Amino acid sequence: MHDLIREAEALCQRAGMTLTAPRRRVLEILAASDTPMKAYDLISKAGEDGRATKPPTVYRALDFLCQLGLVHRIEQDATFVACNHAGHTQPVALFVCNSCLKATEVAYDDVAQMLESAALTRGFQLQRLVIEGRGQCQDCALAA
Amino acid sequence: MHDLIREAEALCQRAGMTLTAPRRRVLEILAASDTPMKAYDLISKAGEDGRATKPPTVYRALDFLCQLGLVHRIEQDATFVACNHAGHTQPVALFVCNSCLKATEVAYDDVAQMLESAALTRGFQLQRLVIEGRGQCQDCALAA
DNA sequence: TAATGAGTGTTATGAAATAACATAATAGGA
DNA sequence: TCCTATTATGTTATTTCATAACACTCATTA
Ligand SMILES: [Zn+2]
Ligand SMILES: [Zn+2]
Ligand SMILES: [Zn+2]
Ligand SMILES: [Zn+2]
Numbered sequence: 001m002h003d004l005i006r007e008a009e010a011l012c013q014r015a016g017m018t019l020t021a022p023r024r025r026v027l028e029i030l031a032a033s034d035t036p037m038k039a040y041d042l043i044s045k046a047g048e049d050g051r052a053t054k055p056p057t058v059y060r061a062l063d064f065l066c067q068l069g070l071v072h073r074i075e076q077d078a079t080f081v082a083c084n085h086a087g088h089t090q091p092v093a094l095f096v097c098n099s100c101l102k103a104t105e106v107a108y109d110d111v112a113q114m115l116e117s118a119a120l121t122r123g124f125q126l127q128r129l130v131i132e133g134r135g136q137c138q139d140c141a142l143a144a
Numbered sequence: 145m146h147d148l149i150r151e152a153e154a155l156c157q158r159a160g161m162t163l164t165a166p167r168r169r170v171l172e173i174l175a176a177s178d179t180p181m182k183a184y185d186l187i188s189k190a191g192e193d194g195r196a197t198k199p200p201t202v203y204r205a206l207d208f209l210c211q212l213g214l215v216h217r218i219e220q221d222a223t224f225v226a227c228n229h230a231g232h233t234q235p236v237a238l239f240v241c242n243s244c245l246k247a248t249e250v251a252y253d254d255v256a257q258m259l260e261s262a263a264l265t266r267g268f269q270l271q272r273l274v275i276e277g278r279g280q281c282q283d284c285a286l287a288a
Numbered sequence: 289t290a291a292t293g294a295g296t297g298t299t300a301t302g303a304a305a306t307a308a309c310a311t312a313a314t315a316g317g318a
Numbered sequence: 319t320c321c322t323a324t325t326a327t328g329t330t331a332t333t334t335c336a337t338a339a340c341a342c343t344c345a346t347t348a
Contacts, residue, residue, distance in 0.1 A: 018314095020326070039304065054329065059305065075219035076274055078304065093259060095268045106262055114255050115237060115277065123282025124239045124248055130220060132274040133259065138267025164295070183335065198298065203336065222335065 004031050007086040008070050015068060022046065022053070026061040027082060030071060035101040036079035074103065076132050081105075091129050097137035099144075104137065148175050151230040152214050159212060166190065166197070170205040171226060174215060179245040180223035218247065220276050225249075235273050241281035248281065 005019075008027055012019045019027070025046045030037060039058055046061075047053035062080055065071035069087040071080050074094055081094070081103045091112050095104045112129055119126045136144075149163075152171055156163045163171070169190045174181060183202055190205075191197035206224055209215035213231040215224050218238055225238070225247045235256050239248045256273060263270045280288075 018326085022327075055305070056307095056329085057327070060327080075276070093262070095263055095266075095270070097268070098271070104263075104266055104268055106266065108259065108262060111255055111258050111262070114258070115252065115275065118237070118250055118252060118255070119239055119248075119277060119279070122239075122248055122250065123285065124241075124277070125280045125285060126239070126277050127242065127279040128277065130274065130276040131259065132219070133263060133268070133270050133272065135263065135271040136269045141267065141269060162295085166296075199336070200298085200338090201296075204296080 004082065004084070004086065008068075011068060011070065011087040017064075017068070022057050023061045023064055026058060027065055027070060030065075030080060030082040033082075036074055036077075036081040036096070036103050038079055042080070072105070074132060075130055076134070091131070093131035093133060095133040095135060095137075097140055098134055099136060099140040102137060102139075148226065148228070148230065152212075155212060155214065155231040161208075161212070166201050167205045167208055170202060171209055171214060174209075174224060174226040177226075180218055180221075180225040180240070180247050182223055186224070216249070218276060219274055220278070235275070237275035237277060239277040239279060239281075241284055242278055243280060243284040246281060246283075 005024065005028065008024075009019050026042055029042055029045055039055070039062065042062075043055055043058045044052045046058050062071060062073070066073055066080075069089055070083055072083055072092070072094060073080050074096060076096070083092075084105065085092075088107075090107060090109065093106045093108050093111070095106065096102070097104075108131065111131070115129060116126045149168065149172065152168075153163050170186055173186055173189055183199070183206065186206075187199055187202045188196045190202055206215060206217070210217055210224075213227060213233055215226055216236070216238060217224050218240060220240070227236075228249065229236075232251075234251060234253065237250045237252050237255070239250065240246070241248075252275065255275070259273060260270045
């Protein structure tokens, strides 16, 4: 977890960016959570001493972190999750468990290529790809 | 377009459901649009004589139509598009052009299977899959 | 005819995200 | 060092997206 912050710092430097205080706080909170979080949950905790802050502060931090690949936004339910691969630019699929709400990140280069070529046969040039799944994770399947 | 409504009616009957007036109006407006629409654009047009109606009316209709596969919701930007395959239950990928905003629907059984097995190797049982792309469509590429 | 269930109308509210403008901190260049 | 441009933050207000809750209608059926 502190590794994650250190890696994030290194990544920012390489990109000529800065991991400022609000950005760092948002990333820390997300990294400490075991499930994706809503923006307003972050807003209520990302201020000084864990107090609330204002929406734009958090949304700006989230935009920044998403752009660098340090955080992923789950479009289906507008939640955010820290990336555990420290800033990959390759696309990933995010599978969210309907029971425990934990998110699993899966790389899928081959799938991306298939979709890219499927799009291309229709003349569509893919620039961004979102793949999200819902279902049941292993732990919850065993517990059931 | 009138075909689409007829097919929708048939589909509803088969499912033991009814394509009531508000549902039909919403579907008609979506089918007539060449780009995905926001819910509040529908709200402002889905009433009697093209007048505005209330949010729950439209959201209920959208929920219904999405469940039957007659309409797809694009999660990235909370828009809705009429399906031109009249109620398939198979998953599809939706590619939205960043220039003209038109949506292209692509079936992807093979991709779904790859993702399903990728998920399964991690013990994750996939129940729902969202695949959305962004990029440039053929028309816009040629126009540029 | 009562009771059920599905669907709608309506009011109000909740939740997610951004616009717009002011202020502060930072980094270069003269 | 001082000025200036840039980057980021703080703050207020607003917009956009979605649902809760409750009353009402209408068809089905016991
Ligand atoms: Zn990641
Ligand atoms: Zn689970
Ligand atoms: Zn479809
Ligand atoms: Zn286009």
